[in-house]
Each structure stands twice: as structure tokens, then as C-alpha cells.
Amino acid sequence: MQELQSKSPSHLVLSLLLILFFFALSAAQHQDPRKMPEKRIAPVITRLEEFEQKMPGYLNTGKNLAVLMDYDGTLAPIADNPNKTAMPVELEIILHKIAKHPQIFMAVISGRGLKDVQSRVNIDGITYAGNHGLEIEYPDGSRHDYQLPAEIQKNYTALVKELNERVYKNGAWVEDKKVSLTFHYRDAPVELKDPLKKLASEIIEKHGFRPNQAHEAIEAKPPVNWNKGEAALYILRNKFGENWEEQLNVVFAGDDTTDEDAMRLLQGVGRSFRIAADAQIQTFADYRLPKQDLVTDLLKWIARVYVV
Numbered sequence: 136m137q138e139l140q141s142k143s144p145s146h147l148v149l150s151l152l153l154i155l156f157f158f159a160l161s162a163a164q165h166q167d168p169r170k171m172p173e174k175r176i177a178p179v180i181t182r183l184e185e186f187e188q189k190m191p192g193y194l195n196t197g198k199n200l201a202v203l204m205d206y207d208g209t210l211a212p213i214a215d216n217p218n219k220t221a222m223p224v225e226l227e228i229i230l231h232k233i234a235k236h237p238q239i240f241m242a243v244i245s246g247r248g249l250k251d252v253q254s255r256v257n258i259d260g261i262t263y264a265g266n267h268g269l270e271i272e273y274p275d276g277s278r279h280d281y282q283l284p285a286e287i288q289k290n291y292t293a294l295v296k297e298l299n300e301r302v303y304k305n306g307a308w309v310e311d312k313k314v315s316l317t318f319h320y321r322d323a324p325v326e327l328k329d330p331l332k333k334l335a336s337e338i339i340e341k342h343g344f345r346p347n348q349a350h351e352a353i354e355a356k357p358p359v360n361w362n363k364g365e366a367a368l369y370i371l372r373n374k375f376g377e378n379w380e381e382q383l384n385v386v387f388a389g390d391d392t393t394d395e396d397a398m399r400l401l402q403g404v405g406r407s408f409r410i411a412a413d414a415q416i417q418t419f420a421d422y423r424l425p426k427q428d429l430v431t432d433l434l435k436w437i438a439r440v441y442v443v
Contacts, residue, residue: 172402174395174417177409180424186436189422193406194440199238199383201375201405202437203367203397204430206245206252208390209410212427213350215321217247217310220255229434234258236441240383242370244268244363246354246393248312262374266315267356267393268366279369281361283314287343291316294342294355302335314357321351349391356393363389364396380404386437388430395419408433 180186194200204210210230211220222230234241242262245252249265249272256263264271271279283291291314298309298318306322318335320328335353336346344355356362367387371379385405387397398407398419409420410427424430 170403172399172419174419176415177418177420177423179414180408180422180429182429183432183435186433190406193384194437196238196441199240200437200441201240201242201371201379201383201385202233203242203244203370203385203387205363205389205391205394206243206247206255208350208427209388209394209430210243210256213390217317217319222256223428223431226431226434229431229438230256231258232442233434233437234261238441239437240374242367244366244370244397246315246317246349251312262370264363264366264370266312267354268361268363268369269314269357271366271370273373279373281314281359283357283359287357287359290342290344291357294339294344297338297342298335301338302331305331307331307335316355317349318353318355319351320353347392349393354393362396363393364398364400367397368400386433388424388433390427 178189180189207213207217207220210226211222214220233239240262241258242264243252243256244264244267246267247255247265249263249270252265253263253272260274262271262273269281269283295309295311295316298316302318303309305324305327307318307320310317310319320331320335323331332353339346339353339355343358345358347354347356371385375382385401387394387401387405387407388410389395389397389407390410394409395418398409401407402419402421406422407420408422408424409416409418410424410430411418412425414425416423424433
């Protein structure tokens with residue numbers, strides 16, 4: 136203390152600045168080296184060869200791979216009615232081959248109800264998550280269901296009732312998935328779409344749910360901190376433990392805003408792909424695929440490495 140007191144004010148200031156510098160340096164060394172996730176315009180991939188060109192060596196048989204996929208708009212093209220969707224034959228064949236590989240873990244995470252997406256993908260031995268991850272079923276039949284509070288369940292019942300009474304008309308309809316729903320207006324007359332969308336969103340918000348824009352539809356999600364991203368992390372931790380990042384590579388693909396939750400949480404620890412025609416779209420994904428049929432090329436890239 137006496138030594139510090141004997142120094143000039145400028146020396147004291149310099150000493151304090153040096154102390155603060157070393158404190159800041161020590162703190163920086165203990166911070167997570169990953170940046171906070173951020174949206175940006177992602178680089179585009181337009182053909183099969185570009186997957187390896189832009190991610191050289193990311194896939195390799197020295198490490199297991201987790202493949203997480205959305206269904207509508209990703210594994211299957213968007214249809215004018217959700218009951219008419221189907222995976223392209225070539226994609227389906229490759230998907231089955233990949234799913235059987237012992238080094239590949241596969242999960243389909245969809246906004247559809249669990250049984251619905253299971254029946255459409257129809258691959259045994261993989262994990263399925265429905266209702267944006269609120270329902271999860273593992274290959275052995277065990278499940279994880281996010282338990283909604285009683286008040287939210289009560290509000291959901293009232294929400295379905297009011298939507299059916301007020302906007303289920305003119306070609307628009309309500310898909311009740313028991314814990315979340317989708318209001319479809321694709322077949323409504325053009326001049327009625329905006330009024331129906333506005334009214335449906337108001338009703339959804341009135342009952343405490345979150346309206347989310349989808350393809351010619353509005354999804355109503357419960358006000359809970361659970362989404363496709365949280366479901367993806369839960370599935371990976373359940374299968375591989377807390378240190379799953381060190382054990383495997385991860386590939387995720389999705390086509391709409393609900394998939395951004397997974398892209399955000401996987402940014403920096405996997406490779407994610409947003410299927411979107413808009414060249415200026417802001418996304419958490421690592422890459423953009425401008426057409427749905429490029430998902431077949433994505434799967435071919437995986438198959439070239441893992442499937443002989």
C-alpha cells in the first residue's frame with residue numbers, strides 16, 4: 136500500500152488499467168468460444184457437388200451422424216392439402232437406406248400430430264416428434280410428452296371451439312392436433328384470405344396461444360418454452376448424453392419459421408439447411424436450399440459417405 140501511495144497519479148492509473156486488462160483477459164478465456172446465434176443471409180447450395188465443396192470433410196465415417204428432418208416442405212413437397220403430401224420415391228429410398236445405417240441416428244421433427252407424421256414417413260427404428268416436439272416417441276415405443284398446464288389445456292379447447300365457429304368456412308379449415316392446431320386458408324377465395332388470417336390470429340392470441348405464419352396457414356402453438364429446437368436438444372441428450380456435441384456430427388433441415396428454433400440452437404454445433412426460394416431470407420441456418428428437391432441431394436451426400 137505504501138508503495139502505491141508513493142507513486143504518481145499517472146502511475147496509479149496505469150497500474151489500475153493493467154489490473155483491469157488482466158481481469159478482462161482471464162474472463163474472456165473462460166467464456167464459451169461460440170458466438171451468440173444470429174440470423175443472416177445464408178450461402179446457397181444448388182447442386183449435389185456443392186455440399187462437399189462447401190463443407191469438406193464434415194461427414195466422415197470416423198464419427199456418428201444425427202440426421203434431424205422436418206417433414207412438410209422438407210422430406211415432402213408442400214401440397215394444396217396436408218392429406219395429399221408424399222415423399223418423392225427417390226428421396227424415400229435413400230432415406231430408408233440412411234435410417235438403417237448403424238452409425239446414423241435419425242429423427243423426424245414435425246408440426247403434424249405424432250401418429251400422422253409416423254404414418255407418412257413410415258420408417259421403423261427412428262425417433263419421431265410431433266406437434267413441434269410436444270410429443271416424442273422413441274423406436275422402443277417409449278414416449279416423452281410435454282405436459283401442458285391445465286389452464287392452457289382449457290384455453291386450447293375454447294380456442295378450437297371459437298375458430299371452428301368463426302373461421303371454418305369458405306374453404307378454410309382447422310386442423311386440431313390436440314395440443315396445437317393449424318388454421319389452413321389455402322383454398323379460401325383470394326379476397327377473403329387476409330380477413331380470415333387476421334381474424335384467426337386475433338382469436339389465437341385472445342386465448343393465449345402464439346400464432347405462427349406457415350405455408351398458406353397459421354399455426355397456433357401453446358405459450359410454453361418448448362419448440363422444435365428444445366425437442367431436438369432433448370432428443371440428442373436423451374440418446375447420447377450431455378456431451379453429445381463431442382460424439383457426433385448433426386445435420387438438420389427444415390423449411391419454415393418453426394424450424395428456425397432448431398437452427399438457432401444448433402448454430403455452431405451442427406450444419407443446418409433452410410429450404411427457401413427467397414434469396415434474401417434471414418435465417419439461423421448455415422446454408423439455404425432454394426428448392427425442396429435439393430433435400431434428395433442432401434441425403435445423397437450423406438449416403439455417399441456412409442452407405443456403400
